[in-house]
Amino acid sequence: xxxxxxxxxxxxxxxxxxxxxxxxxxxxxxxxxxxxxxxxxxxxxxxxxxxxxxxxxxxxxxxxxxxxxxxxxxxxxxxxxxxxxxxxxxxxxxxxxxxxxxxxxxxxxxxxxxxxxxxxxxxxxxxxxxxxxxxxxxxxxxxxxxxxxxxxxxxxxxxxxxxxxxxxxxxxxxxxxxxxxxxxxxxxxxxxxxxxxxxxxxxxxxxxxxxxxxxxxxxxxxxxxxxxxxxxxxxxxxxxxxxxxxxxxxxxxxxxxxxxxxxxxxxxxxxxxxxxxxxxxxxxxxxxxxxxxxxxxxxxxxxxxxxxxxxxxxxxxxxxxxxxxxxxxxxxxxxxxxxxxxxxxxxxxxxxxxxxxxxxxxxxxxxxxxxxxxxxxxxxxxxxxxxxxxxxx
Numbered sequence: 001x002x003x004x005x006x007x008x009x010x011x012x013x014x015x016x017x018x019x020x021x022x023x024x025x026x027x028x029x030x031x032x033x034x035x036x037x038x039x040x041x042x043x044x045x046x047x048x049x050x051x052x053x054x055x056x057x058x059x060x061x062x063x064x065x066x067x068x069x070x071x072x073x074x075x076x077x078x079x080x081x082x083x084x085x086x087x088x089x090x091x092x093x094x095x096x097x098x099x100x101x102x103x104x105x106x107x108x109x110x111x112x113x114x115x116x117x118x119x120x121x122x123x124x125x126x127x128x129x130x131x132x133x134x135x136x137x138x139x140x141x142x143x144x145x146x147x148x149x150x151x152x153x154x155x156x157x158x159x160x161x162x163x164x165x166x167x168x169x170x171x172x173x174x175x176x177x178x179x180x181x182x183x184x185x186x187x188x189x190x191x192x193x194x195x196x197x198x199x200x201x202x203x204x205x206x207x208x209x210x211x212x213x214x215x216x217x218x219x220x221x222x223x224x225x226x227x228x229x230x231x232x233x234x235x236x237x238x239x240x241x242x243x244x245x246x247x248x249x250x251x252x253x254x255x256x257x258x259x260x261x262x263x264x265x266x267x268x269x270x271x272x273x274x275x276x277x278x279x280x281x282x283x284x285x286x287x288x289x290x291x292x293x294x295x296x297x298x299x300x301x302x303x304x305x306x307x308x309x310x311x312x313x314x315x316x317x318x319x320x321x322x323x324x325x326x327x328x329x330x331x332x333x334x335x336x337x338x339x340x341x342x343x344x345x346x347x348x349x350x351x352x353x354x355x356x357x358x359x360x361x362x363x364x365x366x367x368x369x370x371x372x373x374x375x376x377x378x379x380x381x382x383x384x385x386x387x388x389x390x391x392x393x
Contacts, residue, residue, distance in 0.1 A: 029288075030351065031351055035299065042347050045344050045347045050340040051329070051331075053118060053119065053333050054333070055119075055121070061110060061334075076262050100266040101272075102273070105316055107137070108137050109317045111134040111139070115141065115145035118330065131236070137270055138267060140240055141236050143224075143225075143237075155301055156301075157300055158292075163209070163278070165208075194276060199271070218233070220234050247259060287303050287305060302351050305354065307321060308321055
């Protein structure tokens with residue numbers, strides 16, 4: 001992996017250098033050396049009951065979310081139309097969208113948990129529940145389950161990770177400094193990323209790991225899947241088509257804009273929250289990315305970070321602030337994740353990367369010249385090279 005001499009720092013140094021253009025001063029970077037502990041050491045530190053899955057408890061969280069979503073839906077269909085026409089309705093709809101989008105993201109997270117076999121001890125039940133939940137939110141359950149599994153198996157690998165793969169400086173297109181080196185370019189990028197990145201990734205593998213031919217989550221013969229997975233990809237497609245047909249029937253009966261207001265915008269918010277959360281989990285400046293000479297599974301699993309979203313942590317079932325644990329033990333149910341994270345942190349030490357302060361979250365290039373020095377770290381031997389693809393916020 002090539003590294004510009006002006007952007008190489010010694011990984012052995014105790015303190016990391018100031019990132020060019022940083023407004024937060026020196027920023028401590030996550031260790032990139034081989035961890036002094038093993039997966040077994042981490043597991044021993046966690047109480048055994050944290051690995052136990054309960055059907056009743058998992059369904060209680062799902063029912064809780066669905067009841068709230070139903071109440072919000074009733075408010076949208078009955079409560080908002082009953083309000084006086086004018087300003088109150090204009091205020092009520094965005095409040096509904098924000099609330100319903102957040103709650104449905106929590107439902108999506110439970111579906112994601114089903115994909116990791118963390119919902120119950122019964123794989124068939126997990127697949128059925130996950131398929132229904134994700135299909136209802138226009139996510140192809142099995143298709144994404146398998147590509148997401150590849151991400152978990154290769155996190156932090158420059159060559160094999162499925163998403164948020166860091167780019168070397170030499171691979172950046174010529175227009176990068178002009179797009180990301182100014183506020184307007186960054187704003188446009190953020191808007192497009194939050195609205196279009198998820199559907200474009202599913203349909204065209206946009207921003208995913210490059211493959212030698214066309215790659216699509218809806219194609220059972222996509223290079224993402226092997227022969228044993230193709231039939232389930234087709235089932236996923238059938239689920240999406242069934243939901244689209246249902247939406248078509250509702251649109252024919254109740255009108256396009258009502259369906260957009262009641263269902264479309266909340267689902268768009270689900271997509272935006274999902275992209276935002278996963279992006280910030282995997283692309284902070286402090287996190288390493290490894291090439292094949294140094295990557296191993298545990299180092300890759302540790303190359304992510306927890307984030308604090310306040311009240312959203314609870315609504316999203318703590319997928320936000322227990323993400324490091326999730327990459328180490330993806331089949332652990334979310335209701336044990338906080339306890340397990342607290343138990344494993346003393347073992348991880350500096351290898352655990354919690355959410356950063358607001359000042360550290362503001363780290364970003366200030367100019368095109370600074371931008372060219374980059375933002376993503378890739379460990380090579382005893383040095384660390386920087387290239388651009390991380391904290392654009």
